[in-house]
Amino acid sequence: MINFQYLRTTTAKSAIALLVKDKNAKFLAGGTNLIDLMKRGVTAPEKLIDINHVPLKQIEQIGNKIHIGALASNSAVADSALIKEKLPLLSWALQAGASAQLRNVATVGGNMMQRTRCSYFYDTEMPCNKRQPGTGCGAMEGFNRMHAIFGASEKCIAVHPSDMCVALTALDAEVVVANAKGERKIPFKDFHRLAGDTPQLDNNLKADEMIIRLEIPMNNLAKNYHYLKVRDRASYAFALVSVAAAFELSNNKITDIRLAMGGVAHKPWRLTASENFLKGKEATLSNFEEAAQLAMKDAKGFGGNDFKLKLAPNTIIEGLNLAKSKV
Amino acid sequence: MEKRVLKDDNDRVDGILKVTGQAKYFAEYELPGLTYGVLVTSTITKGKITALDTKAAEKAPGVIAVISHLNKPSAAAYEQEGGPQMKIFYTDKIFYNGQPIAIVVANTFERATHAASLVKATYAKEDFNTDFEKALKDPKAKKLQGQADYKRGIENAYKTAVVKLEERYFLPIETHNPMELHGIIADWRPNNQLTVYAKTQGVKATQGTIANVFKIPMENIQVNSEFVGGGFGMALRTWPLEIATVMASKHIGKPVKVVITRMQMFTMVGNRPAAIQTIGLGANKDGKLTGITHRAYGETSTYENFTEGVVNMAKFMYQCDNVNTAYAIVPVDLGVPIWMRGPGEATGAFALESAIDEMAHALDMDPLDFRIKNDPETDQQKNKPFSSKNIKEAYKIGAEKIGWSNRKNKPGSLIEGPWQTGYGVSVGVFNANRGKASVKGILKADGSLHLQSATSDIGPGTGTGMTLIANKLMKIPVNKITFELGDSSLPPAPSQGGSATLSTVGSAVNDVCVALKSAIAELAANSNMDATANFVDVLKKNNLPQIEVTKESQGGKERDNYSMYSFSIxxxxxxxxxxxxxxxxxxxxxxGDSGTIVSPKTARSQMLGGAVGGIGMALTEESIIDHRYGRYINNNFADYHVPVNADVPEIDVNFINKPDPYINPMGAKGMGEIALIGFSAAVANAVFNATGKRIRTLPITPDKILA
Amino acid sequence: MKSSDQKPNQGDSRRDFLKKSSVITAIALTPSVAVKAAESNADERFAQLFEKIPLELTVNNKVYQTTVEPRVTLLDYLREELHLTGTKKGCDHGQCGACTVHVDGQRVNSCLSLAVMNEGKKITTIEGLANGETLHPMQAAFIKHDGFQCGYCTPGQIMSAVACVREGHTGSRAEISEYMSGNICRCGAYPNIVDAIIEVKEGGEKV
Structure with missing residues (x-):
C-alpha cells in the first residue's frame, strides 16, 4: 500500500471540495471494503478523505419517509427500533450481511459503494475489465460459480455483493447525493449500473458527488416479508442467491408486492414482471411458482453458475413462502 | 506471573495466558533492531526468471535489503549439487504460481509490504498443468507409486460378488488454514549463532532442518515455539519461506520477522492434496463382505513427492478375505502438499465409509448392522489381535444418543416442509503410535514439580495432559506442576503429529515420575523415614532443594504382538x-475409543474440533484453482469457507475410556486424527439418507444437491 | 444510535491541526532543503517527517501520543507499535475476527481500520478486559468451558463475546452462534464458546 495522504473533515461541503480537488482522492468511511482493496493493490488512492465525522448518521422519520444518513452504520440501521418496526425487511437484509464487527463500522453509503467480490477483480495478476478495462473478463470462461445470470455483458459477469441494497431496491428507496452545486435524487433501482461496455463503473454517482442520505417511503410491507439468503455456509458468506420478498395482503389478495434478488446481477435485481404478475392475485404456491418462472425469463448461465438457474426460482418461491407464513 | 489460579484441575494449564492475551506466539517477540521481511512471489506457474528488477524496491523508504537468487546469501547445503530441487534463492526455476522469489526487508511492515510490490520479475514461461484430473487422464503424465500394492486373497474379488459396487470419489485440495499466519523471526548473530521464534510442530525438527541447510552445528541454533496458533500438519516441516528469512537475517545482520499473508497460506505452506479414489465392494446376500478393492491417486508437486496413508484403512477395518489396494501419486505444477489433520486416512475414509454405506443400501441393510456384521475380531492385515477395540460398544452408545431408531432405511422418508432429515454414520481409525521422547523432571522441596521436554502444543493441550499424568502419579496438586515445552534446548521429543504426543511424551513423563518416586523412596529409606513419607519432608530432611531425573522412553515388543489403533464413530x-x-x-x-482419557476436558475439545473440521471437509472446504493461470481463486477466508459458529450444532462427545493394556503406561491412545477421520462420510451418508442423493465429490455444496 | 456517537469528538483546533499535517501542507511549511532530502531519500529522518502524522489514541485507558503513517492499521499499530500483541492477525482482511477490539464500546475488526481513524476514541483490547488480577467473567467462562484450543482466535472471540452479551444478541444458542460467526475458530471450539457466553449471560454479571 502506498503511503497516501490522510485528511479529515466534518462537513459534507468541505468533503466534496477536497474530493474534486484531486483526481486520486477517495472518501474513507467505514473502510471495510476500501482498505481491503488497498491492501490487495486493487486500488491505490493517493489521498483519503475521512468523512466519518460528517454528521450524516441520522435514522429518522420525516413525513411519510424514513431518512437514513449515508454514514449511519449497518448495525445502527439494522438494530434501530424505527427500522425494525417500519422497514423490517431492511433490518433483516442488513443482518444477513458480513459480521457483527463489520456491520458496526460499515456505513450505508459504503455498503452501496462496495465493489464486487469477483476473484478476478481482486487478483491483480488476473484479467479483469472492471479493475483494468481492456484486459478481458477472467470469470467468463473461468471460475464463475458466484457470477451473474441476469444482465451480464460480454465484458463483465460480476455481481454486486450487497444484501442491504437488495432490500433497498425492493423498498423503492431514493438516494440523495450532493456535489458543490447542490443535491439531486437518484431512484435506488437506478443507482447501480449494469456492466455494459463500462464495467469499471459500478454506479451512477458522479466523480464530484457524495452520498448524503437515503429516503425510503413508508409502506405496508412490515407484516409479510422475508430476506432469504442462500450461501455456502450458514453465516459470514456472500450470497449464491438472495431474495427480498415483501407483500401486502388484503382479503387474501396481494395488493402490493416487492421482489428483488441479490447475487444474480451487476446490480440489485428487481423482479418487476413477477411483481406485476402477483399483484391482485392470491398468495398461493402455484402463483409463487409462476412468478418465479417469470423472473427467470432472460436468465443465462456461464457454466459454473448454471445451478443458479434452478436455485434462483426456488429461492424466490421459498422467500415468498416464508413471507407468507410470517405471523 | 498471574496470581489468578485455575478453578478446575482439568482446565487448560495455559488457559489464563490465552484468555488474557499474554500467551506469546512467534511473531510477538520483541527484539532490538527487529526488521520486517515480505516475500515477493512468482506470478507465472512454470518457467524461469529471466530478470528481476529490484531497483525501485531498494530505493523505497525504509528498505534495508532485497534478497533473491541474484544475491543469494550463503546457505552451504544449497551450494552443493543434488538435494531438494526447490532451493530457495538458489534457483531461477519456477515450479508453481506463488512461489517465493525474493524477500524485501525494511524497517516497518508497511514499508516492506509496499516495497515488495515494486519488485518486478520477467519470466520465460513454459507450459504447465495444475489440473490433477487432467494429469490423470493424460497417458504421458507421470504416475508414481505412492505405496506398495497390497493384496490379500483374490484380487478384485468384488467383481464376481453376488452384490457388488464400484464407485469413484473425489476430494478437492483443502488448505489447513490455522488461524495464526505462518512465519518466523530469525536472529542470526556473529559466530553463526542463530535464534529463531518459529511456528512449528517440532522445535527439534526445525533446528535440524536449519542446521542442515546452513551447515552449522545444532547447538548454535535455538528454536523457541512456546505457543502455536494451530497447525493441523502444516507446521510439520520448515518451509522455504523460513529458510529465506534466516538467509535474510544472516545477510543483513539483524533480526528479521516474516509473517506471510492469508493468501500466501494457500501457496507456501502446503495443503491436503486432492485425491481420486475408486472403491470396489462385493458382498454376499447375507451382508458379508467378500471383496474390497481400494485404488487411489493423490496429487503431488513436480519438485518433491508427497505420499500418505490413503488406502490404509481398507486393509484391516472390515472382516474380508479378499482385499487389494493401490496408491499412486500424480505430479502437477503446484506447491508440495503436506499432511492435514487425519491426513490420508481421512481422505481414504471418505471413500471407503461412503462405499460401505452404499453397499448397505444395495443390500437393503441398516448401515450400522452391516458394519457390525463385518466387524473384524483380529487385524487380518497384520494377522494380530487388536491391543484394544471397543467398536461395538461405541456403535451402541452413539446409536442411542443420536436417536438412530428414528432413522428410516429408505432415503427421503423424513420430510417436514421443505426440510428433509437424514442420519449417517461412519468409522474413523488411525494408528495408535508411540515414539521416543525424553523428559526431565525437577522435584523441589517447595512441593513443586517442573517437567521439561522439547515437545510442542499446537492446541490439543500438551501441557495440560502431561500435568494430569504427573498429578495422578505424584499426587502433587496441578497448580504445583509446570510443564515446559517449545524450546529446542530441552530434552528431545518428536514433532507433534500423528496423534502421538500424549502417548510418546506422556510415557516419558510417566517414567520420570516413577523414577522420581523411587529416588524419594530411596532417600527416605536412607534417612530412616517411612516409605510413605511426603517428598517435601524427605528432601528437607536430606537438605536437598531439589532432585532431578531425565528419562528417555519408548515402547517395547508389545507392538510385535498387537495391532494398535484408535477408533471413532x-x-x-x-x-x-x-x-x-x-x-x-x-x-x-x-x-472415541482411544483408551484411557487422561485429560477429559481437552480430549472432548479435540473431538469437537475434529467434528468441526469434518463439517468443513464435508460441506464447505475446497481450494479452487483457475487452471488456465495456475492461480488459486479463493485464497482467503471470505471465499475458502471454514465452518463458522452458525454451522456447528451442539456436539455430544463420548468416550469409551477403557485403558489399552499394551500401548503405554497410561493405556491412552491418540485421538487428534480420529476426531476427524470418517466424519465427512457420515455427513455424505446422512445427506443420502435424507435425499436419496449420493454425493461423491466433496464438498457437498447447494449446487450439488440441486443438480 | 447513542447521541454521543453523532458528535464530532474533537474540537476545531484538533481538526485544523490534522489538516495541516497532510503532506501537501507539510511540504509547504518545510524548508526546501528538507523537501529535497526527502525526495531523494537521502535522509530517512526527514522522510519520516512527511510520511507520519501525529496520533493520540486511548488504549485500555492509557493515552498514547505518537506519530504514525496513515496506512498503518489499528491492528498493526497495536501489535507492532504498542506491543499489545493480544490482538491477533488472522487474515488482515476482515474475514476472521481474530483482530476484534472494542472501539468506543463496539466490536470492530482492527485490521480494516486505520490507526489514524481512531483518534480520540477509546480502544479496549484483550489486555484491558480483566480488572487487575480478576478475570473478566467472559475470560473465566472461556477457561471453564474450554472455549479454545490453540488460543490464537481467543482474544478476538472474547472481545466479540463480551460485545455480543452487551448488544443483547444472546436470546438463544442460534442467535449467539449467528452473532459470533464473525470470529473463525479453526480448532472448532464453537460449541464451548457458545456455552461460555450462555454462562456469562445467565450469570447476570455486568460485562
Missing part, C-alpha cells in the same frame, strides 16, 4: 433444504 443428523440445497448438520454424536 461419528453419527450425524442432517437437514437438507429441498428447494435451496442447503445442508445443515443438526446433530452430532461422536464416540
Amino acid at each position: 461419528h453419527f450425524v443428523q442432517v437437514k437438507v433444504h429441498a428447494l435451496t440445497g442447503v445442508v445443515k448438520v443438526s446433530k452430532i454424536v461422536s464416540v
